[in-house]
Amino acid sequence: MPLNKEVMNIDPEKEADRICHFLKEYLHEHKREGYIVGLSGGIDSALTLTLCVKALGSKNVFGVILPEKDSNPISERLAREHAKSLGIEYVVEDITSVLEAFGTYEKRDEIIRKIYPAYSSNHRIRLYLPENILEKDSINFFSIDIMEGDDIVFSTRLRRKDSQVILAATDTKQRTRMMHLYYHAESMNHAVCGTTNRTEMIQGYFVKYGDGGVDIEPLAHLYKTQVYSLSRHLGVHQGIIDRPPSPDTFNSHVSDEAFFFRMPYEKLDMLLYAWENDMDERGTASIMGLGTEQVKRAFTDFERKHTASRHLRMLPPNMFEGD
């Protein structure tokens, strides 16, 4: 199909049925009785939950809300409201103490104090990549803002080792959530349902053995804009639909766009589609009203993120010769 706005169109009813069938087949094949869904208060987990309930009914779906001290309180509220509206059972388990016991905050804060010695619990932080890649070319690197209230009191580019340690510490949040989800799944003979969409899957915007550690990924074929259209069709909580997507992992707000994608979803998904389908840069630019250089930069960014994240999508290579 040539590139045009229609490539993102889906038949929501058909798509929902197809996904419900996929969800039911997995349970049948693996003899599980239902799904566990981790609810972040974001659109992907909300749609996943809605689809699971549509496929199995509310009795066979269990929601787990796993906030920690850096989570935006609105996330928990929206997750609860959505779970209640679907009539499912759910639990809220604050994972702060688990993360403290592991040293998640301490490991991260040790690096931040090295960069900014006055850093204290009164400060908030956020990490982000350079601005919109369509506007300006730049290699990806993380910067950190240290905030007091809404004011940035210190901002700097992170050194390689420092960004690695901060992100490794932050990733333990998703891995701790995975551990909780599997506790519930095994204790109930359920499967853990993932929430990663295609836009994230292709570029590696998930944590290996964290939110990527699941039994099934029913949204992995849908671009984010398709997640939105299906969510609207299925009546996902409007507060969740209206909310700007965010990793919600730092105590100061940062959008998915600033933290990882470097362009708005409307453009991102169309460009990703063009890149995946080997469409030429000039034609793509003309259809999207962009310059060829802008499209080239986007394609290069996709290619690099895709290559760098290949290991996230693989099972561990092995020499096992069984089935």
Place this chain on the structure above:
Amino acid sequence: MTDGSNDIVKTVRTFIASNFYLSDKFKELDPGLSLMDTGIVDSTGILEVIEFLEEKFEMVIENDEIIPENLDTIDNIEKFVRRKKGL
């Protein structure tokens, strides 16, 4: 500190060869080869290159300068260092 083009190329090449994995295909480390497209250096690796350049050539690299045309090949790095140092 070194200042000749060949010295800069040699210094950067030695740093990359000893700090990043080079498959047989890229062992020669051609100065015109894209470090990022070939996967020799990824986006976090480029930060290590930047930190090395700042220290070795006693210069500060601004965020605005972290662009492929300054840093994606050894040739580009050499030109960038010379420009920054006024050589």
